[in-house]
Amino acid sequence: MHFHKYEKIWLTFGMASLVLFLSIVGVSAFSQDHTPAGGMTTIDPKKVNETAPFDKPGVTQLDDDTYQVAIVALAFGYTAPELKVPAGKEIIFKLTSTDVVHSFTIDNTKVNMMVVPGRITTKSYTFDKPGKYLILCNEYCGAGHHMMFTEIEVY
Amino acid sequence: MIAAQDRKLALWNIGVAYIAFLIGTLCGLLQVFIRNDALQLPSWLDYYQILTAHGVLLALIYTAFFIFAFFITGMSKSIGSFGPKVRLFSWIGFAVTTAGTVLATIMIVSGEASVLYTFYAPLKASGWYYVALALYVVGTWITSFALVGHYIVWKKKNKGQLSPLFAFMTITTIALWIIAGLGVVATVLFQYIPWAFGMVDTINVELSRSLFWYFGHPLVYFWLLPAYMAWYVVVPKLLGAKVFSDSLARLSFVLFILFSIPVGFHHQLTEPGISNFWKFLQVCLTFMVIIPSLMTAFSMFATFEIAGRKKGGKGLFGWFTKLPWKDVRFTSIFIAMAFFIPGGAGGIINASFQLNEVVHNTLWIVGHFHITVGTPVAMTFMGLTFWMIPYLTGRKFTKSMQKLGFIQVITWAIGMLLMSTSQHILGLLGAPRRTAYSGYNNHPSALEWFDGILTNHVTMAIGGSILFLSAMILIYIVVMSMFISPKAVREEDFVEFPMAESDKENTPKWLENWWIWIGIAFVLIIIAYAIPLSGMIHHAPPGSEGFRTW
Amino acid sequence: MSQKKQSTEVNLKGTLVSVFIIGIIIIAMWFAVYGMYVAR
Structure with a gap:
């Protein structure tokens, strides 16, 4: 399998961007508590x-x-x-x-x-x-x- | 030309696809006018019925039937005519899928199933609607297994050889579809049907949602991969070139098997019942599935540049002007690709964990899938339709049809640009999706949304009307090339299936070792889903009874 | 011509620039929405 030199540059750049996005949202979510709505508590819907x-x-x-x-x-x-x-x-x-x-x-x-x-x-x-x-x-x-x-x- | 019986099979699939397309786009037109308050529906019909029909008929029915028509035609062309068993099972699959489609449509029209195509519990439709959905999936599985059988026959005759690229990609897409379908079949058979027919009283809502989205995300790749097949295999031929790289094309497809399934939680980022750890893990896996699309973008431009330079294109972008712009088969697909740039970028935003809070269930999402499945996928299918029906019927693709084809794809592009831009902006402003006309009692925020140049009701209505016009032109082209256009007699009048050559000698054999890819796919699925799903089962709240709120 | 030779010799400068334009669109759109998220 052969990757063209430019394709390697592109994929490196692309993956680096994805890692950057994930790091920004990950750090903001887990260290500054900016997580989306959620929760694990249950309740009886009839009560x-x-x-x-x-x-x-x-x-x-x-x-x-x-x-x-x-x-x-x-x-x-x-x-x-x-x-x-x-x-x-x-x-x-x-x-x-x-x-x-x-x-x-x-x-x-x-x-x-x-x-x-x-x-x-x-x-x-x-x-x-x-x-x-x-x-x-x-x-x-x-x-x-x-x-x-x-x-x-x-x- | 491929065997007459295979052509018949493909044509019937295309026929059902375009009947669904006709009704589905009409529903779309009605929606934009209802949302404007410009149209009052009769009392027996409501907005959410039409919305359900629009989603089901276009997203599920049009796509699936067209995809199988494309697969049948291409498999017969690339690895030979179907044997009697393959043919029989393809017909059975077609019949079962069609039966499911008809039953679902009846349920929707009669108002028994205004639950949209996501059918979230505990909205409870008639049990027959869920039976219809199960028939639809199982029908597509039967056709899928028929095609897999055809592939196995070829493999046995050609031991040790890599299959042609088209066949490889077909089998990849089918593998993805079958694994994905397990989720929806499980929830429909074991949760919805017993509950809707009253065999059990309650349903585990969060589990049903998660099983639906286990299926719901690979579903979009089931639409996208056939379009990618056209991009990889058909487009180079139209440019007079070969596939840019056979091995990279195959690699990107196997990556889709691995990463398009264990990612469904990114549709459930703002809901309870899934902890942040599992949500974020699936967000990371979702980002992995972007990589094969980045590879595809490079392969496409490389194909264009190599072909354009061969034809004398000079400088950095000279090749661009040398592309066959007057060939509607190419131009349509090029526009489709161009729409996927903002479409894909929007998808990355949607999946970005807490950023999802900005866009979740807003009109942005509606805009998003109109510039992913609604244009990149649908317009690729249109570009294929232009030549595939004449290829199958042995009729001419006449000059006037080619001209109409241009008008059709250009109007579709303009209509979609207006409508989807408007929807994206409205979504960012906060306007919700899936709503009939509402000003929220003339709340100032709601009035503000519809105040912009691009976001007023008129822009969306104009966009929607242009799209419907385009759809009707396409229906005309379909009918003409199915039944009316003159038969091709001279050799040069016959339409060909453009299938580019693909050099396989440097392609490693392990790329076609399905057990590796399916095995890794299941490992990833287990990692991503086993613990959160078992938590939903073992720590479930009391279940929900059904509600009929329409 | 073998595929290996072909892809190392071939001039794909236009391709490189084109995909980077896509990359920039993706990054620009992402940060635009990220900005909206932070501002809310």
Whole structure:
């Protein structure tokens, strides 16, 4: 098998670029905690409303700098009383579904979480700017999928 | 010309492919107008039914039938006419796949299966929809095994010899398809069907999603590899050249067997149930599958440059002007390749772990697959269609058809450029995919998305309309070359199958040792999947009952 | 001509430049989206 000299140059360059991309995302993810939404906690999808923290959905202050937001997604909306959180504080979003798969996606942020029944998805995010952010479902969930949205106010 | 019975087999496959193409593209046209709020559907039809039909008919049905037509034609041409058994099983495979297709279409049209082509549980369609999907996969397997049988017959007659490049690549693609199909067949047979018919009450959702994506990513390589086959084997012939390097072509294909399967988690990066370690491991494996595409890019340009220089092209880029631009068979495929540059680059972004949060399930993804499967793959298939149908029917590929062919590929390129650019930008702004018309109650963010020059509703609608026009021109060309164009009589009127010569003398024999590649592929699959999947089974939450939310 | 000879002698400067243009497109697009990710 023979590689042309230029092909060797190209493949070396290409693979080096790929290693660079992987290093950037890898280091940023694992050393600075910029991992995508996820989590390994399970929940009984039929007992969501009796299971903490979803028995009292909404915003809870955990300590001076941390807030937790627990929300249940269901066709076609989110059970969340008024969502108001402060800017500059860490917000931990916890989501689950009582029916099909949904998403919880806050426009113009890194919060883009799949919500899977039987699982709790977690994502931590700090808002920089106050304002009203659109939240929507971007995973097809049925006839009313495009009507599934809400809002969060950052103060 | 290949044996009459093999031609018939290929033509029937092409026929079904283009019926699916016709209905599928019509659904696409309806979608852009519904999204604009310019079209109101009758009450018995809804957006998500049309979206399901569009995805299934184009991504699954058009591709698979066309691919098998191409394989049948090329295998018969490169390693000889099919024997009676191969032919029989090819027909059985065709019949089973078609039965699955018809059943799935009936389920979608009757509103029993508005679950899209990803059919994520616990959305629960009619059980017959899952039966239809199983029939589709098993049908393609039967045809696949028929082609493998044909290859084995050739191998026995030609002991110790490397097979022709076309046959090698066909078998590679089939190996990939069969291994990939195991995932979807497992979830459909053991999870969806018992659940949809009420034999069990609940389904393990995360497991079903993971098994689907174990299949879902190699599925895109099942579309791409036949296009690459055309690029490696057909294009050099059109340029009057040989394959740039037989061994590198084969090497890039075996790398696809290894690395296109253990990578499905990169479609599940933002969901729970898979730990970051396993997600990132599969991200790294996904990056490995980029390498054979980098090799392919080099081989293509090298083929162009060598051919162009032979024809007198001087300087750094003089060869470029010497390429056969007036030959629609070449120009179509060249445009297809050009679209794959941003397409491939976008794919790298999608797979880049947390960067996926920017694009996941936004319109960017829709734009992405319209400039990967929707143009590089589909337009390569169009470029093949132009000569393959006349080749199979013994009709002429007339001057007027060639001109129409140009109009068709150029309109497709323009329409796709408008639509996909718009979709990419909208996705980056945050507009979601898979939605009917919605302004989210006129939320300012949503209004902002559709405010740009390239991102307003009109651009997408114009793009979609041009694409539909292009599709109808293609259907016209297909019908003409199937049934109406004049029969070729004189020798020079007969259309040939352009299959380039490929020098095999420096190609190492181990490249065709399938056991090595399939063996390594399974080792990689076990490394990437065994622990996370067994975790999903052993630490599963209570399962989900089915929901019908449409 | 054997394949080995052919591929070492052949002039592929245009190919090298072309693939590097692809490489630059890939890198530019990737960093553009990476920039968006960081900014969010």
